[in-house]
Amino acid sequence: MLRFLAVVLNSGGGVVRDAKTDEIQIKELGEFESKELAIDNACAQLKCEHITKGVIVRGNHTGGFMICDTQEFAEL
Secondary structure (H helix, E strand, O other): OEEEEEEEEOOOOOEOEOOOOOOEOEEEEEEEOOHHHHHHHHHHHHOOEEEEOOEEEOOOOOOEEEEEEHHHHHHO
């Protein structure tokens, strides 16, 4: 099982950072057996639609999330 996170993206697709700490904003998703299961759960939990390669978006160009495991997140 891998631990997955949702990295917050702005409407232009850029990574959102905290204004004070400059840390990347994330939402914890939990542990899943595969990335596909994490993506499905994130879509339901965050009310988004999967568009490609772990990127899920909210409607009306209001941003979205990039789903990644903790190892992928460390590379950001």
